[in-house]
Amino acid sequence: MSAFDDRPPRAGVVLTGVFSLGVVLTTGFGAIVALVGGLALVAATHTRRRVLAGVGAVCQLLGLLAAGTAGAGPVPILAGMVLSIAAWDTHLYTIDLARTLGRATPTRRLLAVHLSITVLVATLLGATGYVIYSSIGNGYPIGTVLSLFCGAVVLLWLSRG
Amino acid sequence: MASAGVVQRTNRWYGIAGVSLCCIGAGVLASAPVLVLAGVVAVGFAFADRIDSEPNHAIEISRSLATDTPTAGEELTVTLQITNRSDSICYDCRTIDGVPPALTVSDGSPRLGRPLAPGGTVTTEYTITAERGVHEFDDCWVSIGNATGTLVRQLRVPATGQSSVSCVPTAPQPVECALYGQAVGSTGRIATQTGGSGTEFHAVREYRRGDPPSRIDWNRAARTGELSTIEYVRERAATVVVVVDARAPAYCNADPHGQPAIERAIDGAYAITEGLLRTTNRVGVSALSPTDCWLEPSTGDDHRSQLRKLFGTHPALSPTAPTEPYLPLTMLKQLRHRLPSDAQVVLCTPLADSYPALAGRRLTAHGYPTTIVSPDPTLSIDDGTDDPRVAIAALERAERVRSLRNDGIRCIDWRNEPIQVSVERAIRRWSR
Structure with missing residues (x-):
């Protein structure tokens, strides 16, 4: 009898690497830290180690923060955030697929649909943020105040939950 | 649904x-x-x-099998059809078919993961290798997720269509197992201690009126002038009950992915039964199992087909270990009461614990000569496995075999070889 092969699907590991590489390319000044984070995340996806994945995600975040404080533009930072969220989501989803379906079962469609939704949502959020950011730059203080107020309400609601 | x-x-x-x-x-x-x-x-x-909302899709699953009565060893294709009966897209639908635990998937996977459109259907196929017994498929495990994957609903869905496989083994090569010289009246092949008609010389006795002329020793009559009659070893048929140890310990195996020892015990029992029927003995079957199993000793083609069905599909000889408790002394007493007074017993057991040895001794003590046929479930230690638990189990089993033989109970130690070889080796040892 062949035992259940619960290794993560290759496509998931590769996609985690692709998204992590995207983070490295967008972080500029923090690329080294982001690279370490990306490698850790890929290794964590391959070996199914949660702690390593957490270290990888934190490194990617630090890379983004370093790039942002060093004066990177809004588009690379937004793209970096979208890609790091996609990398983290790919990691979690791949581990979940490995646990339930294993490597022998075709899972590319599931991966494609799930990651499409994640990337789409992240892109829409990034685009919305960019529009607000641009409106601040064009000097519309009412919109800025309104956005900050809405953001505060949302954060408060989330922290209560 | x-x-x-x-x-x-x-x-x-x-x-x-x-x-x-x-x-x-x-x-x-x-x-x-x-x-x-x-x-x-x-x-x-x-x-x-x-x-994000909770996933609440209605999933319907149907299962079809290429055939539900395959022969043992046959590759059997299972087709699973999963349908989304709700009005919304199921972004993440994962299913695992409830493959019977005793069957192995030889090709493909019983697992499937797909997004499903409203009314959409996806079909998957996998192949299992049929094994002896009745195998029931379990419900399918289904997991459906929402769009962002934040909520997952897990449930069990019974599949419509075929849900069981019944596999009857093909008749094995008959094995002629030497029996004790206890026999009944009808003519057979068991040599008895008494003289009569037969082929092998037994003794010469004084002529009695009515003896057939063909058995008179005419040479002696010519020499001495007195009539004497030659007696041959009387050959009679025996009544044999083949008992299979089907308690939970008999489902052991040193190799966790290998067949349980009981499968070899059943194969051996079936081969010996065929051999006994061939030599006109009356053969019955029983099992040491929580589930009642008894087939009266008999002969003939109808009986042979009943035996085939019993070895293939009887619940007591299920491919999975019983979960009900086994009452050792009560069950043994019940077996003893059922045995015909002139019966002898062939007990097929891996001797995984001390109970079968005790059963053999008790049956012998109650006048039912017992032969133990024991497939060795600890053989993988010869293949380089150095699990100390297996090594200890092998030593304990060897001690049980030795002790039974010391007590005068015939014990065939069936190693990793055809049963005929083990039986022939045992017969040579008994005839010394």
């Missing part, structure tokens, strides 16, 4: 609000508005985690 099931939160975006606060805080402290902007994306995911 899908029922309620259990909804679980995957905590996929657990901590994303913290990431967002980190970005916003760092942005404020470093006067970097782009970081505040990055925090917006993270806040959005934290928000999505809270607002």
